[in-house]
Amino acid sequence: MSFDNHPRLLSRALHRIRSTPPRVIASPPTQPRRAAVALIIRVVPPPNLPLPSKPTAPPSLSQFFELDWVRHPSARPEILFVRRQKPESADINENTREAHVAFPGGRSEQGDEGSLYTAMRQTWEEIGLDLAESDYTCVGQLDDREITTSLGKRLLMILSPFVFLQLTATETPTEPTPETTLHWVPLNALYPERTGSNIISQPLWSTVTVDTASRLTPKHSRVLRPLMRLLVGSMQFPALVLANTVQATAESLDNKVLRRSLKAEAGAFNPALHPASASLYRPVNNAEPQALKLWGLSLGMTLDLLSYMSPTPGMPLTPWDSDKLMGVEDVIEDDQDEKGNKKDVRGRINAPPSLTSVFPRFSYPDVNFWIWVFGKRYRQVIRNWEATLRVSGANDTRVNWTGAALTTFYAAVRKALVVVLVLRAIGVLCGATFAVWWMLRQ
Numbered sequence: 001m002s003f004d005n006h007p008r009l010l011s012r013a014l015h016r017i018r019s020t021p022p023r024v025i026a027s028p029p030t031q032p033r034r035a036a037v038a039l040i041i042r043v044v045p046p047p048n049l050p051l052p053s054k055p056t057a058p059p060s061l062s063q064f065f066e067l068d069w070v071r072h073p074s075a076r077p078e079i080l081f082v083r084r085q086k087p088e089s090a091d092i093n094e095n096t097r098e099a100h101v102a103f104p105g106g107r108s109e110q111g112d113e114g115s116l117y118t119a120m121r122q123t124w125e126e127i128g129l130d131l132a133e134s135d136y137t138c139v140g141q142l143d144d145r146e147i148t149t150s151l152g153k154r155l156l157m158i159l160s161p162f163v164f165l166q167l168t169a170t171e172t173p174t175e176p177t178p179e180t181t182l183h184w185v186p187l188n189a190l191y192p193e194r195t196g197s198n199i200i201s202q203p204l205w206s207t208v209t210v211d212t213a214s215r216l217t218p219k220h221s222r223v224l225r226p227l228m229r230l231l232v233g234s235m236q237f238p239a240l241v242l243a244n245t246v247q248a249t250a251e252s253l254d255n256k257v258l259r260r261s262l263k264a265e266a267g268a269f270n271p272a273l274h275p276a277s278a279s280l281y282r283p284v285n286n287a288e289p290q291a292l293k294l295w296g297l298s299l300g301m302t303l304d305l306l307s308y309m310s311p312t313p314g315m316p317l318t319p320w321d322s323d324k325l326m327g328v329e330d331v332i333e334d335d336q337d338e339k340g341n342k343k344d345v346r347g348r349i350n351a352p353p354s355l356t357s358v359f360p361r362f363s364y365p366d367v368n369f370w371i372w373v374f375g376k377r378y379r380q381v382i383r384n385w386e387a388t389l390r391v392s393g394a395n396d397t398r399v400n401w402t403g404a405a406l407t408t409f410y411a412a413v414r415k416a417l418v419v420v421l422v423l424r425a426i427g428v429l430c431g432a433t434f435a436v437w438w439m440l441r442q
Contacts, residue, residue, distance in 0.1 A: 007043055007065070007070065007071075007075055007077045008065075009191070009309040010041070010043070010065075010077045010187065010309065011065040012308070012309060013305065013306075013308035013309040014041075014061060014139045014140075014163070014165060014308075015061065015062075016308045017139055017140040017141075017142070017163055017305075017308055018061060018139050018140045020140070020308075022140070022141040022142055022143050022144065023143040023144060023400065023402075024141075024144050024160075025144040025145075025146065025158050025400055025403065026158075027157075027158050028155070031155045031156070031157065033107065033108070033156065033157035033158075034107070034108045034115060034118070034157055034158045034159070034160065035105065035106060035107045035108060035118070035147070035157050035158070035159045035160070036105050036106075036108065036115040036116070036118040036119035036122065036159065036160045036161070036162060037102070037103040037104065037105030037106075037119055037122075037159065037160075037161050037162070037301070038103060038104050038105055038119045038120070038122075038123045038131060038161075038162055038164050039079065039080075039103055039142070039161055039162065039163045039164065039301065039302075039305060040079065040080040040103075040104070040123075040129070040131070040136075040164045040166065041077060041078070041079050041080075041163065041164065041165050041166065041187075042077070042078055042080075042165070042166035042184070043069075043070050043075050043076070043077050043078075043166075043169075044075065044076045044077075044078055044169075044184075045069040045070075045072060045074075045075055045169050046072055046074035046075065046076075049069060049072065051069055051169045051170070052067075052068075052069070054168060054170070058134045058135075058137065058167050059167060061137070061139065061165070064165070064167055069169055076186050076188075077186070077187045077188075078184040078185060078186050078187065079184070079185055079187055079190075079302075079305075080103070080104070080182060080183070080184055080185075081101050081102065081103065081182075081183045081185060081242065081292070081294070081298075082101070082102055082103065082104050082126065082127060082176070082180050082181070082182060082183070083100070083101050083180065083181045083182075083183060083292060084100040084101075084102065084179060084180055085179040085180070085181075101183075101242065101292050101293065101294050101295075101298060102297075102298045103161070103298060103301065104122065104123040104126050104127050104129070105118070105119050105122045105123060105126075106118070106122035106125075106126065107122075107157070109121075115141075115160035115162070116138060116141075116160075116162055118160075119131075119160070119161075119162045120132055126176065126177055126180060127174050127175070127176040127177075127180065127182060128173070128174045128175030128176060129172065129174050130172075131164055133172075134167070135166060135167055135168045135172055136164050136165065136166055136167065137164065137165050137167055138162055138163070138164055139163040139164065139165050140162070140163055141160060141161065141162050141163070142161040142162075142163065142301060142304045142305065143161075143304065143402065144158050144159065144160050145158070145159045145161070145297065145300065145301070145402060146158060146159075146400075146402070146403045146406060147159050147297065148406065148410075150215035150216070151215060151216075151410045151413055151414055151417075152406050152407060152409070152410030152411070152413075153410070153414070159297070161301045161304070163305065183242065183292060185242045187306075187309075189203060189204075189242070190203050190240060190242075190302065190306060191203065191306055191309060203240055203241070204240075204241040205238060205239065205240060205241065206239045206240075206241050206291075206293055207236040207237060207238060207239055208236070208237045208239040208293055208295045208296075209234050209235070209236055209237075209363075210234060210235045210236075210237060210360070211229060211234055212228070212229070212232045212233060212234055212235050212362070212417075213225045213226070213228035213229035213232065216228055216232070216417070231420070231421060231424050232362070232364065232367060232417055232420060232421070233362055233363035233364040233367065234362070234363045235360035235361070235362055235363070236360055236361050236362075236363065237295045237296060237358065237359075237360045238295065238299070238357060238358070238360075239293035239294060239295035239299065240293065240294040240295070240299055240302070241291055241292070241293055241294075242291075242292040242293070242294055295358070296358055297358070299357070299358050300357070300358040303357060303358075356382070356405060356409075359409055364420070366420060366423075367416055367417065367420050370415070370416035370419050370420060371412050371413055371416040372412075373416070374411075374412040374415040374416055375408075375409070375412040377408045377411070377412070378405065378408040378409045378411075378412055381401065381404045381405050381408050382405065385399075385401040385404075385405075
């Protein structure tokens with residue numbers, strides 16, 4: 001199934017999200033802070049397609065996917081990402097050289113009526129998109145996620161992701177903050193699709209390198225940080241390459257409204273004629289294209305969404321995950337083909353891939369080895385979680401499996417780093433002792 005010829009998988013996913021209760025994580029008394037983001041999806045009709053006038057009443061979810069311009073074979077579902085620029089004064093080794101690609105949203109504030117209100121308010125404040133208008137509908141909520149400090153040691157806040165669908169074919173005006181650019185990415189660039197009987201086209205994957213020392217040492221340490229970087233190396237996070245895009249700068253609101261009005265006078269405004277990110281903005285002169293990489297928490301939420309589109313259980317969405325690093329074996333189950341013959345099926349039961357696919361590998365092989373040594377509890381969490389899937393066929397919302405996997409994985413990482421540093425120190429001490437002994441013998 002391909003998104004290029006029919007958005008049926010998107011319809012399947014959104015209906016499943018609407019009917020599936022999310023796992024809501026209550027904020028502990030010691031850390032009440034929360035945040036919310038909006039995953040905004042639209043369907044772009046093909047160019048030059050005559051579009052109907054805006055209906056007096058917004059369609060339901062089922063009615064939306066029955067509309068002719070949505071059912072068109074060339075209709076293209078897209079999802080919105082925002083790219084937040086880093087301050088030029090930021091320490092380049094503090095995290096990574098990559099810009100922050102995420103979903104619009106932010107922290108809850110006093111007076112917010114709930115997480116959904118927070119997602120809508122923050123989206124309006126950041127990019128000027130009013131999700132309370134009838135052009136949009138909230139499809140549902142994905143599972144809450146825990147945001148922790150470096151290496152998962154302390155909880156910072158609970159994050160609630162909400163999925164919104166644009167119900168109209170006309171592009172709505174936006175007004176992003178100066179440091180933010182908008183990027184509409186086709187969903188078929190993110191999802192593996194079958195292009196032949198035995199050929200599956202995979203999305204483009206890369207890595208994002210993060211300096212481990214920046215997460216273990218004080219920010220302004222000029223001696224300890226380079227030493228720690230030498231001892232423990234770096235972390236490589238899996239990253240999904242979104243697109244090669246050019247940074248854009250915002251025009252004034254008056255100019256944008258004027259250009260939109262001129263286009264509206266010429267006929268229905270078709271977003272397919274302007275599919276590029278920040279389509280209402282003038283590109284920066286002499287700007288070099290930059291590859292956008294989606295990783296970390298934003299990648300996890302994206303994979304949560306994509307997992308609802310999988311037509312078959314266990315369809316792989318990522319080229320690697322931490323299970324291979326931690327030694328979690330593929331499950332072999334008995335199944336029957338169309339003729340009733342038994343066959344072995346290898347793969348994960350129906351595991352949302354974001355549970356483990358966002359975890360990093362380390363550049364030093366011995367660090368990965370010790371993570372595996374201390375990863376027994378992590379492997380048990382994964383086995384218990386999959387056991388609930390076999391019994392009920394759906395995730396048990398009473399158990400925070402994502403949080404348990406995060407906690408046990410980074411607990412193994414912390415133990416591994418301690419062992420590695422101790423062994424490195426013993427090695428240096430032994431080497432220094434041998435050098436002194438050898439020099440005294442001369």
